[in-house]
Amino acid sequence: MIRPILLYGSPILRKEAQLVDVNDPTLPQLIQDLWDTMYNAEGVGLAAPQIGVSLQVFVVDAAPLQPPDEPPFKGIFINPQIIGSSPTCVPHEEGCLSIPGLREKIYRPDSIEVFYYDENGQPVQARFAGIVARIIQHEYDHLLGRLFIDYLSPIKKQLIRARLREIQQGLIEVQYPTL
Ligand code: ZN
Secondary structure, eight states: OOOOBOOTTOGGGGSOOBOOOTTOTTHHHHHHHHHHHHHHTTOSEEEGGGGTOOBSEEEEEOGGGSOTTSOOOEEEEEEEEEEEEOSOEEEEEEOOTTSTTOOEEEEEESEEEEEEEOTTSOEEEEEEEHHHHHHHHHHHHHHTTOOGGGGSOHHHHHHTHHHHHHHHTTOSOOSSOBO
């Protein structure tokens, strides 16, 4: 089911999400809703708090942004923890379905090690690099109540203030249901 995406200004986006019981019978539906909502909005990742559910789960389908020589990555991350990251940070332009119309260059570690549970409740530990690592870090931040704009310099934050206010007031035209 496609659900409305919470926009910047919504308090849930700033809350730390709660751990998920991997045996929770409502979990498969939540995951399906995340996929439906993400694909409808043409996103490459979506975290549960973005559809108003303050639980530690997000989905990623990086295929549209991956280089053609990379195997397409699609995954479900439940109760994830980033347990390691490369010392090298690289810049990349990021956007967010909760902050429509805004894209900014953000520096993040180039590769990360993640521990999480998959949709079958199985623990997984894996290393990710490049654009996949980028998307995972962005979505992981949502579970901690962080947004990519938090990484901007004070000057840059000042420059986007008016735009953020417009988003908050619902003045930005968006091609998917929002709340
Ligand atoms: Zn986002």
